[in-house]
Amino acid sequence: MSYNKKTKRILWGGATASSQYEGGYNLGGKGLDTQDCRPYLKRTSNATTTTRLLSQDIIDEAKKCKGVGNYPFRRASDGYHHIDEDIALLKELGIDIYRFSISWARLFPRGDEKEPNVEGLKFYDHVFEAVQQAGMKVFLTMNHFSFPLYLIEHYGGWTNRKLIEFYARYARVVFERWGQYIDYYLPFNEINAGYFSPYNGTGLVKEKDKPYNQSLVFQSLHHQFIASARTIQIAKEIAPKSQSGCMVACFCYYPLTSSPEDNLKALRDEEIHQWFCVDVLSNGYYPSYMDRFFRENNIVFDITDEDKQLLKEYTCDFVSFSYYSSSIATTKEDGQQTAGNLVVTTKNPYLKASDWGWQIDPVGLRIVLNKMYDRTHKPIFISENGLGAHDILEDGNVIHDPYRIDYLKQHFEQIDEAIEDGVDIIGYIVWGVIDIVSAGSCEMAKRYGVVYVDADDDGNGTYNRYKKDSFDWYKKYIAEKKK
Numbered sequence: 001m002s003y004n005k006k007t008k009r010i011l012w013g014g015a016t017a018s019s020q021y022e023g024g025y026n027l028g029g030k031g032l033d034t035q036d037c038r039p040y041l042k043r044t045s046n047a048t049t050t051t052r053l054l055s056q057d058i059i060d061e062a063k064k065c066k067g068v069g070n071y072p073f074r075r076a077s078d079g080y081h082h083i084d085e086d087i088a089l090l091k092e093l094g095i096d097i098y099r100f101s102i103s104w105a106r107l108f109p110r111g112d113e114k115e116p117n118v119e120g121l122k123f124y125d126h127v128f129e130a131v132q133q134a135g136m137k138v139f140l141t142m143n144h145f146s147f148p149l150y151l152i153e154h155y156g157g158w159t160n161r162k163l164i165e166f167y168a169r170y171a172r173v174v175f176e177r178w179g180q181y182i183d184y185y186l187p188f189n190e191i192n193a194g195y196f197s198p199y200n201g202t203g204l205v206k207e208k209d210k211p212y213n214q215s216l217v218f219q220s221l222h223h224q225f226i227a228s229a230r231t232i233q234i235a236k237e238i239a240p241k242s243q244s245g246c247m248v249a250c251f252c253y254y255p256l257t258s259s260p261e262d263n264l265k266a267l268r269d270e271e272i273h274q275w276f277c278v279d280v281l282s283n284g285y286y287p288s289y290m291d292r293f294f295r296e297n298n299i300v301f302d303i304t305d306e307d308k309q310l311l312k313e314y315t316c317d318f319v320s321f322s323y324y325s326s327s328i329a330t331t332k333e334d335g336q337q338t339a340g341n342l343v344v345t346t347k348n349p350y351l352k353a354s355d356w357g358w359q360i361d362p363v364g365l366r367i368v369l370n371k372m373y374d375r376t377h378k379p380i381f382i383s384e385n386g387l388g389a390h391d392i393l394e395d396g397n398v399i400h401d402p403y404r405i406d407y408l409k410q411h412f413e414q415i416d417e418a419i420e421d422g423v424d425i426i427g428y429i430v431w432g433v434i435d436i437v438s439a440g441s442c443e444m445a446k447r448y449g450v451v452y453v454d455a456d457d458d459g460n461g462t463y464n465r466y467k468k469d470s471f472d473w474y475k476k477y478i479a480e481k482k483k
């Protein structure tokens with residue numbers, strides 16, 4: 001029998017997230033949200049961590065600042081004022097699908113209102129219509145790392161079960177108003193961030209100088225699981241054609257050595273950091289390996305019978321993940337450390353790293369795709385991937401970014417391999433298709449886009465948009481794939 005390469009056509013896309021892209025933090029009636037309180041700190045060894053672990057005193061300080069000040073998410077890429085121009089650029093790029101998120105605080109400024117903010121509705125009416133007119137499908141992230149601050153301060157955020165109903169109210173508005181536009185959706189971005197980056201993931205505020213209370217971490221996550229199931233329940237009733245997904249950040253753990261201990265550590269790290277949330281949301285119940293983890297770490301939280309029923313009944317249609325780099329697991333803590341997506345890991349001598357120390361590993365993408373498909377047997381969306389790098393705007397407003405083209409090319413080759421392996425892939429979405437503020441470090445200098453935004457870390461610049469070399473490359477690549 002001759003062997004033919006499979007030629008499955010997948011969707012090609014680009015993504016932004018409201019808090020990192022929109023700005024307009026106090027325009028159109030938007031309420032202050034959790035990301036509006038994260039200050040920009042010049043990068044030192046631990047600056048990234050400091051801006052991701054917020055305690056009430058940092059939030060109080062942020063609330064005193066009435067302008068944009070040192071809070072980059074408040075202006076972000078000024079998408080609020082550039083939306084038409086940006087969608088026109090995405091259309092020119094030729095992507096099939098645009099992933100973006102709605103700011104919860106733009107629709108419900110406090111989060112607990114009965115009725116949404118009309119100006120917020122109008123803003124997103126415009127976005128959905130413009131995306132449709134540009135001929136792109138919609139991949140909606142309903143919540144991408146930003147929560148109305150009022151909910152955090154007055155209800156204790158996701159530690160409080162009431163958030164599920166506030167979220168369900170928000171979800172109902174979204175699907176009643178825009179359900180006909182939504183092809184794919186995620187109730188939450190990288191839901192596993194609630195475990196390893198609680199302020200981003202669930203808006204959990206840290207007690208000053210103390211570690212997070214792990215019972216509250218998992219209670220918050222559990223409430224988001226139930227909010228996900230409620231969202232699917234609502235969407236199935238109002239917009240049954242929209243496909244529901246769950247999304248996690250994937251780290252692809254390798255054991256540092258062939259020792260059984262390192263292998264066991266890799267298994268456990270991958271289960272707890274990466275697979276736990278996928279297992280809950282795609283199977284509809286908590287995996288047994290978590291029982292021991294909860295017991296041994298004295299983690300206790302509340303799960304009702306009704307919760308169990310909802311989880312079981314409303315599992316996701318597809319699974320998805322972000323993937324930037326792979327990680328190392330070891331029982332010995334003496335390896336050299338390097339950064340990864342919201343986590344720190346041991347250096348892998350076989351890999352090069354990005355300007356930010358994230359280890360570049362295209363084969364890891366193929367491994368994650370295979371493992372996730374073997375595990376869930378559900379279609380997969382690669383909802384985030386890309387390279388954060390320093391780009392230089394040269395005379396004539398050109399940006400030469402061969403490193404980004406290389407990164408994308410190598411990862412795309414591995415997608416083809418995974419399709420050959422038999423993995424059912426729906427699509428691929430390049431992260432931060434237009435330069436946006438970094439979710440990890442609050443920097444503008446960490447750029448992912450194929451479109452450059454002329455702004456720096458301090459908010460100086462014209463905010464004009466310029467196409468990078470990678471824009472033309474990605475455009476050509478997609479056009480080829482469409483043939």
Ligand code: BGP
Pocket residue numbers: 017020145189190249322341342384388431437438439440441446
């Ligand atoms: C993921 C987030 C994105 C994002 C990306 C890159 O965690 O879903 O919001 O920004 O990682 O991370 P960073 O911005 O820290 O480089």
